[in-house]
Amino acid sequence: MEEKSLVEINERIRDGSVKVVTAEEMPDLVDELGPAGAVREVDVVTTGTFGAMCSSGVFLNLGHSDPPIKISRAYLNQVEAYGGIAAVDLFLGATQPSLDRGAEYGGAHVIEDLVAGKHIEVDAEGPGTDCYPRLDLETSLRLDDFNQATMVNPRNAYQNYNAAINSSERTLHTYMGTLLPRNGNVHYSGAGILNPICNDPEFEYIGMGTRIFLGGGQGYIIGSGTQHDPKSGFSTLMVTGDLKGMSPDYLRAATFHRYGPTLYVGIGVPIPMLNERMARNAAIRDEDIITSIVDYGVPRRSRPLVRQVSYKELKSGLVEIDGRDVKTSPLSSYHHARMISKALKASIEAGEFPLTAQAAPLPRIGSCRPMKQTKEYPMVSDVMSRDVLTVREDMGIEAAAKAIVKGSFDHLPIVNDRGRLIGIVTSWDISKAVAMGGIAKVSEIMSKHVYSARLDEPIELAARTLDTHSISALPVVDKECQVIGMITSNHLSRLFARRRSH
Amino acid sequence: MKLMLHVAPKIVRQPLISSVIIETSALINIERASIDAVSGEIVIEVSPDKCQEVREAFERRGVQVLMLEMPVIRDEEECVHCGACVSICPTGTFRFEDWAVVADSGKCIQCGACVVACPHRALRLILKQPQMDGATTIGP
Numbered sequence: 001m002e003e004k005s006l007v008e009i010n011e012r013i014r015d016g017s018v019k020v021v022t023a024e025e026m027p028d029l030v031d032e033l034g035p036a037g038a039v040r041e042v043d044v045v046t047t048g049t050f051g052a053m054c055s056s057g058v059f060l061n062l063g064h065s066d067p068p069i070k071i072s073r074a075y076l077n078q079v080e081a082y083g084g085i086a087a088v089d090l091f092l093g094a095t096q097p098s099l100d101r102g103a104e105y106g107g108a109h110v111i112e113d114l115v116a117g118k119h120i121e122v123d124a125e126g127p128g129t130d131c132y133p134r135l136d137l138e139t140s141l142r143l144d145d146f147n148q149a150t151m152v153n154p155r156n157a158y159q160n161y162n163a164a165i166n167s168s169e170r171t172l173h174t175y176m177g178t179l180l181p182r183n184g185n186v187h188y189s190g191a192g193i194l195n196p197i198c199n200d201p202e203f204e205y206i207g208m209g210t211r212i213f214l215g216g217g218q219g220y221i222i223g224s225g226t227q228h229d230p231k232s233g234f235s236t237l238m239v240t241g242d243l244k245g246m247s248p249d250y251l252r253a254a255t256f257h258r259y260g261p262t263l264y265v266g267i268g269v270p271i272p273m274l275n276e277r278m279a280r281n282a283a284i285r286d287e288d289i290i291t292s293i294v295d296y297g298v299p300r301r302s303r304p305l306v307r308q309v310s311y312k313e314l315k316s317g318l319v320e321i322d323g324r325d326v327k328t329s330p331l332s333s334y335h336h337a338r339m340i341s342k343a344l345k346a347s348i349e350a351g352e353f354p355l356t357a358q359a360a361p362l363p364r365i366g367s368c369r370p371m372k373q374t375k376e377y378p379m380v381s382d383v384m385s386r387d388v389l390t391v392r393e394d395m396g397i398e399a400a401a402k403a404i405v406k407g408s409f410d411h412l413p414i415v416n417d418r419g420r421l422i423g424i425v426t427s428w429d430i431s432k433a434v435a436m437g438g439i440a441k442v443s444e445i446m447s448k449h450v451y452s453a454r455l456d457e458p459i460e461l462a463a464r465t466l467d468t469h470s471i472s473a474l475p476v477v478d479k480e481c482q483v484i485g486m487i488t489s490n491h492l493s494r495l496f497a498r499r500r501s502h
Numbered sequence: 503m504k505l506m507l508h509v510a511p512k513i514v515r516q517p518l519i520s521s522v523i524i525e526t527s528a529l530i531n532i533e534r535a536s537i538d539a540v541s542g543e544i545v546i547e548v549s550p551d552k553c554q555e556v557r558e559a560f561e562r563r564g565v566q567v568l569m570l571e572m573p574v575i576r577d578e579e580e581c582v583h584c585g586a587c588v589s590i591c592p593t594g595t596f597r598f599e600d601w602a603v604v605a606d607s608g609k610c611i612q613c614g615a616c617v618v619a620c621p622h623r624a625l626r627l628i629l630k631q632p633q634m635d636g637a638t639t640i641g642p
Contacts, residue, residue: 050582052621104623178590178619185589252582254621262621264582317588317598329588331621335601336582 002036003275009043010354020044020348022341023194023271023282030283035276038283044348044355045282047196048213048268048340051189051332052254054175055155055226056263057093058111058243061147062122064088065139070132074124075099076110083124087132091152094253094263106261108253111151114143115215116248149243151215155225157267159197159235160291163188163314163328165306165321168297169449173258177331179296183306183321186293186328191337192286192311196269197235199282205271206237207358213268213344214239216247218353221269221362228366235366239267250340266336268344272355286311293319299461301370380462381455383495384476384485390415393422393443400442401430413475413483414446420481424450424473452477453487459495462487503553504533506612508566509542519546522559528552533593533611545570545611574610580624587616587625 012018019042021029026045030038060081062071070087073080078098081090096107110120119140128135143149164187166172166179173179177187192198200206210221219241228236250266273279289311294303309319315334318325347353389403390413400412404427412430414423423446433439453462453474462474466489476485509518514537523530531547548556557567574595583603587596595609596616616625 051584173618177586177621178615180590187586187589252622255623256621257618264584264621327589329585329590331584331586333582333584333601335603338601 001276002039004039004043004273006272006274006355006357009272009274012043013348013351013354016349016351018043018348020046020270020345022338022345023047023199023284024338024341026199026279027193027283027285030279035279035283038279039273039276042273042279044345045199045271045273046268046341046344046348047191047199047271048194048266048337048342048344049157049191049196049332050250050264050266050336050340051191052175052256052262053153053156053265054095054262056111056151056153056265057091057107058114059148059150059152060090060092061149062088062090062124062139062141063145063147065134065137067134068132069124069126069134069137070129071124071126074122076120076122077105077113078121078123079105079107079110081107087126095260097260103255103258103260106253106255108261108263111243111263112248112251112253114149115243115246115251117142143244150240151219151243151246152222152238152240153225153265154238155227155236156239156265157196157225157237157269158190159195159201159230160233160289161189162303163291163293163309164296165293165326166297167295167306172296173256174296175256175259175262176296177256183324183326186314186319186321186326188291188311188314188328188330189332190291190311190330191332191334192289192315193284194334194337194341195289196267196271197237198284198289200269200271200278201230201235201281202277203230203235203362203364204274204278204281205355205358206269207361209356209359210269211353211356212239212241212270213250213266213340213347213353214241214246215243215266216250217241217245220356223360224362224366227368228363229368230362230364230366232368234368235362237267237362250336264333264336266340268340270344270348270353270355286315293321299464378459378495379455380453380457380459380476380487381485383459383491384453384455384487385491386485388413388475388483388486390419390421390475390483391442392417393441393446395442397430397433397439397442397445400425401434404430409486411473411475411486411488412442413450413486414442415483419483421450421452421475421477421483422446423448424475450475452481454478455484459487459492463492466492503548503550504570504608504611505546505548505553505557505560506568506570507542507544507546507560508568509537509544510564510566511540513564514542516563518560518563518565519544521563522556525559526552526555528556530556534613570610570612571607574605574607574616575626575628576605577624577626580622582622582624584621586619586621590615590619 071083078100081092094108098105164176222238225236225238252264293306473488534545593609
């Protein structure tokens with residue numbers, strides 16, 4: 001078995017004879033030379049990824065003011081940074097929205113502005129103590145003015161991530177981008193063949209203390225990231241680096257519409273070819289990397305699996321869903337991932353990037369369990385009214401008016417001859433129809449675009465549907481779309497009032 | 503060629519498009535139309551050889567006509583070539599060329615879907631600026 005040591009590779013980095021290829025070039029080399037030949041020929045394989053990494057942020061030390069302040073609340077360009085650590089230390093998280101511009105400007109934008117050399121307006125408040133008497137301060141700082149600006153990202157560089165589709169009837173705006181209704185498109189995020197962990201899935205090199213390319217500078221892997229779960233192929237990294245060495249080319253603020261701010265982070269990890277097993281792992285291709293397309297139309301923790309798909313198919317621009325070609329596009333930038341793998345390659349070849357021996361391996365067993373929820377929240381079935389009157393689409397306006405008055409309902413769900421929900425009319429629709437005259441049947445005035453709730457849905461979701469569409473009632477349906485109840489804003493306000501009175 | 507028609511309220515109920523088709527015998531494809539109480543905004547596609555004739559026919563009827571030659575403006579500094587605009591565009595304006603996003607400018611119908619879908623706020627329309635929820639508009 002062909003082998004070489006990290007010491008030998010670092011020697012070649014020093015003397016300029018190191019042979020580096022990107023993870024895109026490696027599979028063909030292994031096919032041509034075999035794993036043993038590839039180990040002889042190649043010293044390092046570089047990877048790269050550039051995508052939205054919400055779990056990112058920066059520790060900042062502002063230095064002490066005179067008189068000094070113990071900061072309890074701080075705002076950087078109106079974005080709150082966490083002040084619950086020592087007097088002038090803050091943690092600025094990427095997804096925190098600003099007070100004045102909301103989601104359009106957030107923590108990620110402050111980070112990008114700092115890296116771009118811009119001034120940041122700081123507003124801070126403190127409680128006032130004997131040792132830190134000051135109550136508030138305002139100042140304007142640039143990146144160089146901070147003693148330390150240390151990026152610490154609790155979860156970056158996912159090994160793999162689900163692709164997203166939306167089977168519902170409305171456009172969704174998510175952290176997976178704009179998802180068109182009725183399976184209109186598929187979004188995915190990930191570099192596939194260039195993904196760092198996919199090229200070293202057994203963590204033979206990647207570990208605690210590994211030096212990496214981070215945001216255009218050099219950083220380190222601290223350990224496994226939050227939700228690290230190697231057993232299901234969802235390993236993650238926790239990383240750190242000095243913000244002062246980073247570049248706005250590889251750290252970019254973004255806003256997902258109606259979701260919020262996030263930070264696009266550029267990460268590249270070099271993988272030394274120490275043995276044939278590592279060469280085989282680094283020969284992975286897009287067709288070998290499989291992920292799941294899941295349905296974001298179901299706003300629950302367990303989103304239904306639509307199908308498995310390879311990165312090769314995702315990158316082709318079209319995937320087949322239920323016999324139909326659906327367009328795909330990425331949210332992460334493969335263009336920039338490639339730039340990172342090449343920049344890292346150049347930096348190793350220039351002798352600027354020696355490889356590191358890991359201080360400790362990453363755990364092979366992780367944890368990504370669902371939340372333990374100790375408080376029960378009511379479901380639609382707990383609060384809905386089962387006393388519901390449905391009418392057929394051919395019912396006359398007068399009969400419908402009588403039904404509404406008799407039942408003292410405000411809404412009449414309309415069903416077809418098989419009992420399926422097809423529309424809804426409100427007492428207002430009927431009053432209007434009577435006032436206008438000349439309308440015979442409810443089917444002429446019903447809203448055909450009718451939103452409904454499911455029996456086993458948490459009421460939070462029903463409340464959100466009511467709110468999103470500015471409506472006051474939802475028919476509750478079973479799997480066959482048969483109306484079995486009604487949930488109205490009155491039910492929800494009663495529930496809220498009861499909770500408040502306890 | 504794509505033309506954007508702005509129809510004033512006083513003529514919005516008239517059969518403008520059909521009368522222009524009869525007059526010019528041009529094949530007209532309606533790409534997008536939004537008509538409300540105060541105005542109408544319609545985007546049509548017409549072959550280049552009929553374009554001038556169709557334009558004049560609409561203008562004689564009191565319709566304001568704009569040629570959509572370069573409708574999507576991209577801020578090259580902001581764009582990271584992610585591709586969030588690619589699959590959501592109804593007309594396939596954007597595509598990858600060696601993983602760089604390129605725009606075929608003749609295809610855009612000014613719907614604005616890409617403007618809100620772009621996480622990097624790198625896109626805007628020449629003719630209008632869709633309102634972000636509770637936020638500033640994308641300014642020039």
